[in-house]
Amino acid sequence: MSDPGATWLDLPAGTGYGLDNLPYGVFSDASGRRRTGVAVGDAVLDLAAVTGDPLHGTGSLNAFLARGPRAWADLRERITGWLTDGALRARVQPHLLPRDRVRMHLPVEVADYVDFYSSRHHAENLGRMFRPDSEPLTPNWTHLPIGYHGRAGTVAVSGTPVVRPAGQRKAPADDAPTSGPSQRLDIEAEVGFVVGAGSELGTPVPIGAFADHVFGVCLVNDWSARDLQAWEYVPLGPFLGKSFLTSVSPWVVPLAALQAARVAPPARDVPLQPYLDDTGAEPWGLDLTLEVRLNGEVVSRPPFGGMYWTPAQQLAHLTANGASLRTGDLYASGTVSGPDRDQRGSLIELSWGGKEPLSLAEGTTRTFLADGDEVTITATAPGAGGGRIALGEVTGRVEPAR
Amino acid sequence: MSDPGATWLDLPAGTGYGLDNLPYGVFSDASGRRRTGVAVGDAVLDLAAVTGDPLHGTGSLNAFLARGPRAWADLRERITGWLTDGALRARVQPHLLPRDRVRMHLPVEVADYVDFYSSRHHAENLGRMFRPDSEPLTPNWTHLPIGYHGRAGTVAVSGTPVVRPAGQRKAPADDAPTSGPSQRLDIEAEVGFVVGAGSELGTPVPIGAFADHVFGVCLVNDWSARDLQAWEYVPLGPFLGKSFLTSVSPWVVPLAALQAARVAPPARDVPLQPYLDDTGAEPWGLDLTLEVRLNGEVVSRPPFGGMYWTPAQQLAHLTANGASLRTGDLYASGTVSGPDRDQRGSLIELSWGGKEPLSLAEGTTRTFLADGDEVTITATAPGAGGGRIALGEVTGRVEPAR
Numbered sequence: 001m002s003d004p005g006a007t008w009l010d011l012p013a014g015t016g017y018g019l020d021n022l023p024y025g026v027f028s029d030a031s032g033r034r035r036t037g038v039a040v041g042d043a044v045l046d047l048a049a050v051t052g053d054p055l056h057g058t059g060s061l062n063a064f065l066a067r068g069p070r071a072w073a074d075l076r077e078r079i080t081g082w083l084t085d086g087a088l089r090a091r092v093q094p095h096l097l098p099r100d101r102v103r104m105h106l107p108v109e110v111a112d113y114v115d116f117y118s119s120r121h122h123a124e125n126l127g128r129m130f131r132p133d134s135e136p137l138t139p140n141w142t143h144l145p146i147g148y149h150g151r152a153g154t155v156a157v158s159g160t161p162v163v164r165p166a167g168q169r170k171a172p173a174d175d176a177p178t179s180g181p182s183q184r185l186d187i188e189a190e191v192g193f194v195v196g197a198g199s200e201l202g203t204p205v206p207i208g209a210f211a212d213h214v215f216g217v218c219l220v221n222d223w224s225a226r227d228l229q230a231w232e233y234v235p236l237g238p239f240l241g242k243s244f245l246t247s248v249s250p251w252v253v254p255l256a257a258l259q260a261a262r263v264a265p266p267a268r269d270v271p272l273q274p275y276l277d278d279t280g281a282e283p284w285g286l287d288l289t290l291e292v293r294l295n296g297e298v299v300s301r302p303p304f305g306g307m308y309w310t311p312a313q314q315l316a317h318l319t320a321n322g323a324s325l326r327t328g329d330l331y332a333s334g335t336v337s338g339p340d341r342d343q344r345g346s347l348i349e350l351s352w353g354g355k356e357p358l359s360l361a362e363g364t365t366r367t368f369l370a371d372g373d374e375v376t377i378t379a380t381a382p383g384a385g386g387g388r389i390a391l392g393e394v395t396g397r398v399e400p401a402r
Numbered sequence: 403m404s405d406p407g408a409t410w411l412d413l414p415a416g417t418g419y420g421l422d423n424l425p426y427g428v429f430s431d432a433s434g435r436r437r438t439g440v441a442v443g444d445a446v447l448d449l450a451a452v453t454g455d456p457l458h459g460t461g462s463l464n465a466f467l468a469r470g471p472r473a474w475a476d477l478r479e480r481i482t483g484w485l486t487d488g489a490l491r492a493r494v495q496p497h498l499l500p501r502d503r504v505r506m507h508l509p510v511e512v513a514d515y516v517d518f519y520s521s522r523h524h525a526e527n528l529g530r531m532f533r534p535d536s537e538p539l540t541p542n543w544t545h546l547p548i549g550y551h552g553r554a555g556t557v558a559v560s561g562t563p564v565v566r567p568a569g570q571r572k573a574p575a576d577d578a579p580t581s582g583p584s585q586r587l588d589i590e591a592e593v594g595f596v597v598g599a600g601s602e603l604g605t606p607v608p609i610g611a612f613a614d615h616v617f618g619v620c621l622v623n624d625w626s627a628r629d630l631q632a633w634e635y636v637p638l639g640p641f642l643g644k645s646f647l648t649s650v651s652p653w654v655v656p657l658a659a660l661q662a663a664r665v666a667p668p669a670r671d672v673p674l675q676p677y678l679d680d681t682g683a684e685p686w687g688l689d690l691t692l693e694v695r696l697n698g699e700v701v702s703r704p705p706f707g708g709m710y711w712t713p714a715q716q717l718a719h720l721t722a723n724g725a726s727l728r729t730g731d732l733y734a735s736g737t738v739s740g741p742d743r744d745q746r747g748s749l750i751e752l753s754w755g756g757k758e759p760l761s762l763a764e765g766t767t768r769t770f771l772a773d774g775d776e777v778t779i780t781a782t783a784p785g786a787g788g789g790r791i792a793l794g795e796v797t798g799r800v801e802p803a804r
Contacts, residue, residue: 112555117638130637138636143579144570148638149551149645153514153728154603163604165723168546168675177545179675179722201556201647202565202804228723234540235532236519236550237639243551244723245603273570273581320581321567321630321646322804326555402604402724 007083009096011041016390019080020260020383023216023251023392024061027102034059034105038079039251039392043096050082050095060109061252065196065215066327072196072215076256104250106157107218108194111328113155113246114318115190115222116147118309119302120266122337122345129353130230142269144276145309145317147331150222151243155330158249158394162223164371164401165244169227181401182225184354185369188335189292189302189345189377190220193311194252195329205319207278210312211255213325219249219290219377219394220332226348226368248330251392253381261381263287265310275320276313284312286381288391290336292345293376297361302336302345304379371400409485411498413443418792421482422662422785425618425653425794426463429504436461436507440481441653441794445498452484452497462511463654467598467617468729474598474617478658506652508559509620510596513730515557515648516720517592517624518549520711521704522668524739524747531755532632544671546678547711547719549733552624553645557732560651560796564625566773566803567646571629583803584627586756587771590737591694591704591747591779592622595713596654597731607721609680612714613657615727621651621692621779621796622734628750628770650732653794655783663783665689667712677722678715686714688783690793692738694747695778699763704738704747706781773802 007019017023017039027037027044035048036056048056055063064071082092117123120137123146127136140146164185170177196215199205205213222242229241265278265285278284288304309317314331335345344350347368350358357365369375376395383389409421419425419441429439429446437450438458450458457465466473484494519525522539525548529538542548566587572579598617601607607615624644631643667680667687680686690706711719716733737747746752749770752760759767771777778797785791 112553127637140570140572140579140633140636143572144634146634146638146641148641149553151514151551151725152554153731154725156603161604163724166606167723168542170542170545176672177542177675179677201558202563204568225723231542232546232548233637233639234542235529235635235639236548237635237637239548239550240719240723240725243720243725270578273579275581317642318645321569321627321642322565323553323556323642323645329555 020385021389023253025250026105046095068197110152110155111326113150113152114331117334120308122335125349162396167228184226186224188222190332192220192332199325201324202322207316216252216254221247249392249394284310290379303338422787423791425655427652428507448497470599512554512557513728515552515554516733519736522710524737564798569630586628588626590624592734594622594734601727603726604724609718618654618656623649651794651796686712692781705740
């Protein structure tokens with residue numbers, strides 16, 4: 001891993017986008033052409049221009065991701081070379097554009113989207129609220145990473161307006177359901193994993209092959225309409241309570257940039273089935289620190305390092321039945337919540353089902369989201385250079401129901 | 403609607419593929435080139451060749467479907483003209499290939515896959531088996547068409563081998579889960595709806611706009627591992643119990659061919675929310691008769707006409723929260739089961755959870771599927787010509803776990 005100080009670039013002090021990060025995204029400038037770029041400092045390196053490779057002009061990362069781990073490592077090494085070899089400066093510098101002058105797009109054409117439920121604190125909190133008469137964790141929770149498929153077609157890039165969804169809801173005390181705009185619009189602060197290299201139908205991906213398939217990481221806000229979800233989700237799971245929008249950050253941080261962030265997952269309560277057992281395997285817990293801002297004010301700092309199930313276990317589970325992977329598959333961790341109140345990754349937890357409103361610095365309170373509210377999730381991780389690298393941000397503002 | 407007798411083609415007596423059907427699929431011959439074809443009699447009309455339009459040489463129907471209802475109607479009318487105008491015979495006939503000499507492929511690049519649960523008889527049967535201590539129908543069932551997202555990447559064309567999936571299961575009497583090949587591999591006989599024209603994020607599709615978006619119908623076998631499903635599905639719904647494979651028939655029958663099959667849906671138990679209320683609207687029940695064959699023997703004849711929720715209601719529900727549609731979206735009805743035992747669309751119902759094995763003519767019995775078993779689902783519908791049109795078949799043979 002190169003020393004982020006060794007570049008000829010004049011990087012801003014404390015940038016989260018040094019040479020130990022180099023995340024990939026899809027941008028356009030005034031020309032409107034969508035192409036692949038790499039964030040470095042306050043700039044974006046135009047990969048289509050600097051490489052001349054049409055692969056980087058397709059408007060999504062998919063074609064590059066499909067090439068697999070060797071190609072990912074090669075390009076990362078070449079980019080590092082361009083930015084550290086002073087002799088290349090004159091050739092490379094014209095292809096560095098100010099990041100605040102470009103528009104970011106959805107980085108990946110999403111194939112299938114899966115959402116897990118891997119924070120024990122979140123699952124326990126939700127269990128207490130949704131099923132107050134049962135144990136907070138269902139009996140399967142400690143044995144497998146519970147997940148479900150979401151709607152790939154409504155995964156959108158950060159900044160996409162969040163139109164308040166309408167739908168059916170029925171409170172337990174109501175005689176019959178009613179329809180209308182959601183009254184319990186919520187967020188879920190999550191971390192997403194982007195599959196680069198696919199797999200064959202009928203053949204599970206073992207837990208040790210995680211880095212052969214997964215390219216990198218982004219941030220996810222899995223917007224949720226809790227009133228719709230509560231009424232619809234028995235017995236087949238969440239559907240319209242989730243499918244109106246899932247927002248993702250524009251920069252995909254390669255796993256290669258997260259070596260310094262890797263930590264052991266928490267101790268497990270029960271012996272795991274062999275395909276999930278990571279005892280003695282390479283650890284794939286990740287020490288990411290998320291921040292959730294509501295209208296600019298930090299309301300939570302969820303710690304990703306404490307997640308019970310790792311992304312390597314999630315991938316092994318997802319394919320244990322022989323389901324194949326495709327380039328562009330995205331799976332998310334589920335809401336990241338820590339043990340403390342100010343580490344909860346959703347408003348339903350932060351306001352305890354709406355019963356304990358959050359007081360905001362501006363003097364107002366919130367249970368769920370109001371029209372006009374803006375939520376921004378950011379995250380950082382330890383980088384190879386000794387500082388912290390940035391995972392960018394995923395943001396969205398609530399618009400009134402149509 | 404043309405008279406199927408009026409063609410210059412020599413159609414086999416009782417063909418389900420007269421001019422009142424004209425389903426679309428993707429085929430290849432010895433050249434390996436995938437292109438769009440239309441089934442007529444025992445032939446396939448090579449649309450790429452006869453039209454010369456590269457749209458029909460893309461290897462999926464998506465590009466054509468994206469053109470929308472006017473283009474669908476136009477092409478249907480042109481094809482009918484080619485096959486009825488004797489003056490065109492010499493030009494068209496060279497592009498009719500014997501159907502038994504071509505290979506069929508997945509007709510549509512599937513965008514999102516949703517599975518509903520719209521047969522009351524099926525939902526009641528499953529409820530009795532999975533939740534014996536509760537009412538068979540959950541309280542939401544009569545108020546909304548329950549559905550969930552499935553895995554689009556494992557939707558495959560009829561004939562794809564069904565590799566027995568492995569996974570976790572835990573019977574209630576077991577102390578802990580075990581892993582291994584599914585011991586309760588099942589089928590679900592369903593009808594699928596293919597979205598042609600997409601819709602805008604944030605804008606629901608009203609119930610009356612069904613035919614503006616949905617192009618046509620195929621058959622679906624939603625293979626299910628009941629032991630995996632039973633252990634995993636609380637609280638977020640089916641996941642690995644379903645995601646290993648979903649098979650679809652290769653021929654997509656356009657809605658235009660199903661005018662004579664349209665019937666009123668059953669009376670509803672409760673007043674419906676306005677967005678689902680189809681009182682006085684165009685009826686979109688469909689009088690399809692399915693047949694399920696296990697190793698060649700008919701084991702069930704599920705009637706689709708009695709489904710509680712129609713595909714128009716399913717589409718209105720799917721988008722009620724503003725979720726957008728994309729060309730290639732596929733949604734399936736859920737298992738089609740009628741009130742009688744020999745009308746049940748899954749083995750878990752036919753064998754009542756494995757307690758009442760099916761006796762097969764060959765002298766053996768079945769509860770769930772054995773390695774080597776082959777399941778074929780076919781269906782017919784009343785056609786405009788007074789006879790019945792065919793929806794083709796979806797078939798698959800079980801291979802041992804790997």
